[in-house]
Amino acid sequence: MKIFISADIEGTAGITNWDEAKKGNPDYAEFREYMTDELVAACEGAGAAGATEVVVKDAHSTARNLILSKLPDYVRIVRGWSGHPDMMMFGIDISFAAALYTGYHNKAGTDTNPLAHTLTGTVSRLLINGEVASEYTLNALCAARYRVPSAFLSGDAGMCADAKVLVPAIGTVATSEGFGPATSSLTPGAAVKAIRDGVEAALSRDLSVCLPRLADSFELVVEYTTPVEAYGASWYPGVEHVAARTLRFKAADFFDIQRAVRFIV
Structure with missing residues (x-):
């Protein structure tokens, strides 16, 4: 094993x-x-x-x-x-x-750990299919x-x-x-x-x-702490800049979500 x-x-x-x-x-x-x-x-x-x-x-x-x-x-x-x-x-x-x-x-924004965060300090919230993710x-x-x-x-x-x-x-x-x-x-x-x-x-x-079930499709939403990070990451192919601090990306394959996270977070 x-x-x-x-x-x-x-x-x-x-x-x-x-x-x-x-x-x-x-x-x-x-x-x-x-x-x-x-x-x-x-x-x-x-x-x-x-x-x-x-x-x-x-x-x-x-x-x-x-x-x-x-x-x-x-x-x-x-x-x-x-x-x-x-x-x-x-x-x-x-x-x-x-x-x-x-x-x-x-995850970022929670009060159960003084060091709570999601990947970097630039992320306020990261959501997958509408649920805040860690x-x-x-x-x-x-x-x-x-x-x-x-x-x-x-x-x-x-x-x-x-x-x-x-x-x-x-x-x-x-x-x-x-x-x-x-x-x-x-x-x-x-x-x-x-x-x-x-x-x-x-x-x-x-x-x-x-073993968790993978959804048929995925929506990634990243809310940044400032508009500066959102603007810089908004040029990733397929990303929508939906608000000053918020980007959205959709994909059918979770690997594409991972790849987007790798480059925009």
Whole structure:
């Protein structure tokens, strides 16, 4: 069994401030280690459930965050940004039995994580077929393009709840909860144990129930924080500039939505 894991940091247990998530800041080294420990726990849970190969996409910021010496020897790691529209899911294909997500955070505009955002700080809201989308939304639908179910997610409580809207059967571990700029969180050790056990349980069942249905067609709407970003991105082929801060793009294939996101966000 092959498992794909997309690893982010803003939903890691304890993380509360951007200084803890940005390479080069003094606080980053500590939370980079917690991010790695949670990812390793997911790998170990997958191994306990029968996985013989795990591919991990380092999917935060520089995509060079995970401490590689801590990863099990059955893991293959994808680092850096290739430029491919699969972005945070680059490396996934039809050979995987399931996709997992660690350290995930809720979408821009939500109050369940002080670090909530969608891809960049220039996006106020991103909608797919009228529903406000998170990075997880994009990534779970990307996995579904390859017929890969999304079986498990760890991150803030709001992200866990939203994940179940798209995939009701997904297993989740809520590592933290936001209160304005503050958080209430599991300890790193408690999060590691819950993630390891949660992944093993999530993968030890019929995974087909975790495959979301792809719509017959898609409408992408991006609302930017200022009109400047919207104007600059409005020249992408097929994009409609429907309001000062808003662009719209329609496509029948979700890959075309991914490709548009890659270039306009």
